[in-house]
Amino acid sequence: MRTVLMVAEKPSLAQSIAKILSKGNCSSRKGLNGACSVHDYTGSFMGQNVRFKMTSVCGHVMSLDFTGKYNNWDKVDPAELFSKAPTEKKEANPKLNMVKFLQVEAKGCDYVVLWLDCDKEGENICFEVLDAIQPVMNKLYGNERTVYRAKFSSITDTDIWNAMNRLGEPNKNEALSVDARQELDLRIGCAFTRFQTKYFQGKYGNLDSSLISFGPCQTPTLGFCVERHDKIQSFKPETYWVIQAKVFKGKESPITLDWDRVRVFDREIGQMFVNMTKTGREALVESVSKKEKAKQRPLALNTVEMLRVASSALGMGPQHTMQIAERLYTQGYISYPRTETTHYPENFDLKGTLRQQANNSNWAETVKALLSEGINRPRKGADAGDHPPITPMRSASESELGSDGWRLYEYITRHFIATVSHDCKYLQTTITFRIGTEGFSCTGKALISAVGVAHHPQCSGEAAESHCSGESKLPPGSPAHAGHL
Numbered sequence: 001m002r003t004v005l006m007v008a009e010k011p012s013l014a015q016s017i018a019k020i021l022s023k024g025n026c027s028s029r030k031g032l033n034g035a036c037s038v039h040d041y042t043g044s045f046m047g048q049n050v051r052f053k054m055t056s057v058c059g060h061v062m063s064l065d066f067t068g069k070y071n072n073w074d075k076v077d078p079a080e081l082f083s084k085a086p087t088e089k090k091e092a093n094p095k096l097n098m099v100k101f102l103q104v105e106a107k108g109c110d111y112v113v114l115w116l117d118c119d120k121e122g123e124n125i126c127f128e129v130l131d132a133i134q135p136v137m138n139k140l141y142g143n144e145r146t147v148y149r150a151k152f153s154s155i156t157d158t159d160i161w162n163a164m165n166r167l168g169e170p171n172k173n174e175a176l177s178v179d180a181r182q183e184l185d186l187r188i189g190c191a192f193t194r195f196q197t198k199y200f201q202g203k204y205g206n207l208d209s210s211l212i213s214f215g216p217c218q219t220p221t222l223g224f225c226v227e228r229h230d231k232i233q234s235f236k237p238e239t240y241w242v243i244q245a246k247v248f249k250g251k252e253s254p255i256t257l258d259w260d261r262v263r264v265f266d267r268e269i270g271q272m273f274v275n276m277t278k279t280g281r282e283a284l285v286e287s288v289s290k291k292e293k294a295k296q297r298p299l300a301l302n303t304v305e306m307l308r309v310a311s312s313a314l315g316m317g318p319q320h321t322m323q324i325a326e327r328l329y330t331q332g333y334i335s336y337p338r339t340e341t342t343h344y345p346e347n348f349d350l351k352g353t354l355r356q357q358a359n360n361s362n363w364a365e366t367v368k369a370l371l372s373e374g375i376n377r378p379r380k381g382a383d384a385g386d387h388p389p390i391t392p393m394r395s396a397s398e399s400e401l402g403s404d405g406w407r408l409y410e411y412i413t414r415h416f417i418a419t420v421s422h423d424c425k426y427l428q429t430t431i432t433f434r435i436g437t438e439g440f441s442c443t444g445k446a447l448i449s450a451v452g453v454a455h456h457p458q459c460s461g462e463a464a465e466s467h468c469s470g471e472s473k474l475p476p477g478s479p480a481h482a483g484h485l
Helices: 011-021 078-082 098-106 120-136 157-165 172-200 218-234 267-278 303-312 318-330 350-355 364-373 403-419
Strands: 002-008 027-030 037-045 048-056 062-066 087-091 111-115 147-149 245-247 255-259 282-295 424-435 438-447
Touching: 002 011, 002 098, 011 037, 011 048, 011 111, 011 157, 011 318, 048 098, 062 172, 078 172, 098 120, 111 120, 120 172, 245 424, 267 438, 282 438, 303 318, 303 403, 318 403, 350 364, 350 403, 364 403
Parallel strands: 002 048, 002 111, 111 147
Antiparallel strands: 027 037, 037 048, 062 087, 245 255, 255 438, 282 424, 424 438
């Protein structure tokens, strides 16, 4: 019986994939490095019965570094690192003994299926794995193919089986592009780090110049931070004054009106307008205008938007958010969470993805209505050519995911439902008032379209006409009718 070695990028992924492909019938054991497990089961591969060994690496197997003397800061001019210094691949984490572990598991294997993440880094790790295992694998007769690449974007039964049934080949050019990027990062980063660390040593008494790091990624980020810091430091606040008037009719709750002049920068002028406003004993409604408006459904979700909303609306930092998203991905709840794409592929099963949420009590009513009436075509976003947008892959509950896991999953699911919903329609009512010589106004929004109300919170709001229509009386002497600074 021939043996197929399968390698994923993380231990948790290997376990999830093995569970799906073995239909839960696999035995597991720890590998010699203690960090990676091996999941064994039997099955069919290319029309023959085989033994499968599913395992993983822990990210990159190898890293790039300079050879010998070029790692000595005192003996090498930083300029030499751009041209003369040769590089070599070294184990990324020697303590893991990853190369030895892979070779022990690959010995005697006939085929390898690479389940690394489907991005450029993943393609690069594919060839790192191949460099380690191919010398110890069995040599098959003739030109029989032995290396296969699985392409997937989520850890669901359907996606994993589709990947297994449509195996391709690893992309050498994408892997080489990562090699080039690694070498550029190494040469530029090391040369400038060494140069500026030596240059600034002893120059400024309060500067810790033991290591002043430089890198192609961190340098632009530092630039953004410095630019923002400079804007904050150079900002000169200017005091201004506004008038706020509160009006009410009968026993209704008071409404705060917006001043037409918005603000003034001279206090005496502001006080003048206050005095003029206080002469008015009632707020007269001058006009009521109603206009139907729409808020567009959102674009499909990518990583940047997910992190932005998680930070601003959920109070979750980027690192914490990505840790949760990775866990949701490896457990099969969402698709791959690292993507720049905001456009669903033409063959994306929108209805099937939506149908999986039809029995989730949190949004079942909206989902069933969309499936019954017909989903709306999503807006056309940008296709970055990497992974599909982030979508829910199966229904879940808060008890399954925990507090933060559920909050992120709920947002991702609601966002997906919103992308195939109709645009949010609402009626905006603006009422203008005259108090003395000054103009004021209030604006309210009333929802028209019931579909998507849970997904477009910006569309909710009190209908202005229900609170401030007609002529509002202001009792003399009441602070409710007096403008104030």
